[in-house]
Amino acid sequence: MSERSFGIISFIIACGYVYIASLTELSFISDPVGPKKFPYILGFFWGISSLFIFFQPEFKPKWPSLYKFLEIIFVTIILVAYAYALPVVGFVISTIIATFVLSWRLGVEPIKALIFGIAVSFSIYFLFHNILGLSLAKGLFGF
C-alpha cells in the first residue's frame, strides 16, 4: 500500500515539476532547446516511472512504530534548531547542546551524554578551528 501511495504522490510532484518548469520566463537570448524542454523530458520519465511503481508495487516497506516515528521527528527538530542556532549562539555552545541531546536520544545516559557533548564540541573546535584553520560559526560571543 505504501508503495502505491508513494507512486501516486511522486506522480503528482512530477506533474507539479513540469508545471512550474513551464512557468519559466524566456529571455531574449535563446538556443533551439531553451530552458524548458530538459525539465519536460525529465518530468515525463519521472511521471511514467511513478505510474509503474503505482501499478506494479513489489515491495512492502517496514515502517517504524509511532514512538520511533516521533523520535525521528524530535531529532529532526533538534537538527533544525541547531542549524538556526549556529550563527546566533556560535559553534561551541550550540554543538554542546545538539550533541548532548542527540547522543542522549540515541541511548547514552544523560550525564555521560553531557560530558560527551562537551568533549565533542571542544575537540571539533580545537581540531578544525585551531589546527586546520576552518571557519566555524562565530555567533554573538565569538566562538
Place this chain on the structure above:
Amino acid sequence: METINFLFDGFSVAFTIQNITLALIGCFLGTVFGALPGLGPANGVAILIPISFSLGLDAASSMILLTSVYYGAMYGGRISSILINIPGDEPALMTTLDGYPMTLKGRAGEALTLTGVSSFFGAIIATIGLMILAPQLVKIALLFGPAEYFALFVMAFATLGGVSSNNKAKTILASTLGLAIATIGIDGQTGVPRLSFGNVHFYDGIDFLVVIVGMFAVSEIFIFIENKDEEAKTKKKNIIITTIIPKLKVLLKTFPAMVRGSLLGFFAGILPGAGASLGSFIAYTFEKKVSNKNDTFGKGDERGVAAPEAGNNAAAGGALVPMLSLGVPGSGTTAVLLAMLMTMNITPGPLLFRNNPDVVWGLIAALFFANFILLVLNIPMVRMFTRILLLPPKYLMPIVAMISFVGIYGISGSSFDLLLMIFFGLLGWLLRKLNIPLVPVIMGAILGNLMETNLRRAMTISDGNWLYLFESNLAIIIWFITIIGFVLPLIFGKKITQQIEKFKKNRSKN
C-alpha cells in the same frame, strides 16, 4: 615509455610532505569508515569533501586524501565481516561467507592477514590497470562530441545498479529526481531563473554537496534511530587475534584465487554501473565454481576470503577508469569523487589528462603509495582497528552529524544550506525505506547540468534536429550498449538478486 615518465612526474607530485600526510590520514580514516558497520566509502568520502574544500586543498591533494579514504574503506570493510560477521560495507558482504567461519575456527588473525594481502594484490593490479587503460580510453573519448557525451550520460543512468537491479522503474525515478534537483536555479545558457520559486537562495541552484551529505550521512542518523534497539542487543566481544602470519603453503594455495579475483574484479569495476559490490560477488562465485572441489566453501576456505577481497579492491580501482577518463562515474563513491573534482572546477574526462596531468598522475602515484600504507595499517596494526569496532554507534552517529554540519556550514556559512541538508537527509531516509536507490539521485544532482549542457550544445550544432543525437557511429554504439545494459538486468537481474539474497540469508543463520 611515456606512461613511465608520467608516473615519475606523478611521484614528484605525490611525494610532498603535505600529500604524504594526507594519504596517511586518508588511509587511516578510510579503514575506520570501512570497518564500522553503517559507514562506508560513500559516506566517508561525502563527509570529508566539504571539509577538504573549506580547507582550501588543491585538486591533486584533495583527490589523494579522498581516494585514500576510498581505498582504505575497501580494506577496512573486511575487518568486521571476518570478526563479527557483519559486513563493514556493502562489498564486504561476500567476505563474511568464509571469513566468519575462519574466525569461529580460531583463525581470525590468519584470515585478516590473508585478506590484507589479497586486498593489496587486487588494489595494485587495479592501479596498474588504471594506469594502462585510462590513457587509451582518453584517446577514444577525445572523439566524443556533445551528442556522444549526452548518450554516455544516458548510458550511465540506464546501466546504474548493474546486473543486480531489476526494478528499473525505481532507478529511473531516482535518476530523474536527481536530475530535476540539478535543474533548479538560474539556467546557465540563457540566464533566466528556473524552478526557483522566486527564492533568492535557489538562484545559485542546490549545491550537490548538500544533497550528497544529506542523503549519505544525515539519513544514516535517522536509520540508526530506528534500529537502535536491535543494535543494543547484539553484544560485541573483544576478539583476541593470535596467529598473524599465515603459512607459505596457504599463501601459495590462495595465490591463484587472488589473481582470478583481481582480474574479474577489475573488469567488473570498469563496466558502467557496476562498482565494488559486483566485483566481490563475481570473484567469489567464480572462485567457488573453480575451487570448491571438496565442498569447503562457506566453511572457512582461505580462497573464499582471498577472492572476494581481491575482487572488491580491484573493482574499486577499476571504477576509477571511466570516472577519470570519461567523466562518467559508475558507482556511488566514484560519483562522489567526481563531485569533488567538479567543486574544484575540474571536469574529469579527456581534458583532465591534457590540462591537469598533475592531478591524474599524482593521484595514480599516490594510489600506489597508499596501498603500501594500507598494507602496513591492515596487517601489523590491524589490532588497532579491531578496538575501533567496539565503539558503539550511539557515540559515533552524533560525531558524524556534527562533522556534516561543520563541513556544509564551512562552504557557504548559511543556515539555509543546513536546512536543505536536513531535508535531503529525511528524503534519503524515506527513499531508503521504499527501497529506492540513492546513488542515481546523487549522480543526477551531480551530472544534471553537464548532461543538459551537452544536449543543448548538440541541438545548437544541429539547429534543433533531435535525430542528430543518433547520427554518428560512436553515438549509435553507445546507444546500443545503453539498450543492452538496460534490458539485460531485466532478464538476468532476478536470478542474481535471488542468489545474493540467498547468501545474505545463509549468513544470518550462522
